[in-house]
Amino acid sequence: MFDDRPDDPPGAGPAARVRSEPAPGAVLLPDWLDLAAKLRLVAACREWARPPAGLHSVRMPTGGVMSVRMVSLGWHWYPYGYARVAEDGAPVKPFPALLGELARRAVADAYGERIGEIAGAAAYEPDTAIVNHYPHGAKMGLHQDRDERANAPVVSLSLGDDCLFRLGNTRTRNRPWTDLELHSGDLLVFGGPARFAYHGVVRTLPGTADPALGLVGRLNVTIRQSGIEA
Template sequence: MPGDSAARERSEPAPGAVLLPGWLDRAAQLRLIAACREWARPPAGLHTVRMPTGGAMSVRMVSLGWHWYPYGYRRVAEDGAPVKPFPPELGRLARRAVAEAYGGTAAEVAGAAAYAPDTAIVNHYPHGARMGLHQDRDERTDAPVVSLSLGDGCVFRLGNTETRNRPWTDFELHSGDLLVFGGPARFAYHGVVRTMAGTADPALGLVGRLNITVRESGLGA
């Protein structure tokens, strides 16, 4: 199947970006999916984001640690409730992800050696959802972003740091994949071109795609 990690190997789509296919085994994926369902419950649960232009994003999201909104962070969610806390176990997972992605070169990647994640955004992509090219620039640090994929696969686009135009690289992300981008790729434009409906393992019991991105906000306490 397209998401078979045995047919795919570790790769570096761009300097500072590392893809580890099948990094999460099925048990780990099931644990994260169960956690996402709990995080999605109100208050401060899953919601639709409206941009300042008035348009609505096709994904729905929930924030942990800090509530993300266009274009910043705060401690209060859309419904006025305090944002859900950032889970320590997610922080441990993200630190392991950075260590395994960069290995002995962690000190050479901006922010990787002292990685201290404190916020996460969980995006749910129903069938047909996408994410336009954007930069993750609302954090006050250049520490790496850890991205975990669950459920349906997608075509991910990793661009350059200067413009939404070419050059860019398209590649597939499947359930269990880990993508870390830091260093020269930390502020690269990126997005989801399309999701691939029906590609998830039925045993996961998930419709659509979940993406968990873990970040270091740089906002302090």
């Protein structure tokens, strides 16, 4: 849909979605989560979104409000740093063991035998996560994840609606970049040379979520190692 390849010949099914490395250090594993895992994670996200320290809108220092709403776990993210207290003054929710287990397995599956070549991957110890909810029409501008004090990989899990994800370069928000269509259940890990690449969501594709999830819009769970001393 977002490339220049010719259409499949008449009668051909959709092209198989396979593992890819869109940039050095970035690995996309399609359909990494099965339906049971997606349902479990959506249910967990609903619990994490409840107040106190629940889902909230983020106001940027410029005064604008992000179209994406989010909830933080382990450490509360704000532009541009981390705190132990959430937006409503309540203590941030603890980082769940569920996400730690998923993230360590994700990094191992992404890099395999090359895990020792990626900074922070072999000894990956995630301690914070951000759950982003994209309602219809929401997007996220190109940015770098630079608020952590570690260069360990970022693990990104997609749930619900498909989206057009833009993976850029580490120097500027301008080209070159690569556009990826992320589907529910996809895993994207970016570390090593891609760890500080600019990235964002150009748009979501409303109505593409599996009805079994009971989810409106898109959820994105990003898991990180903060590098901040407790």
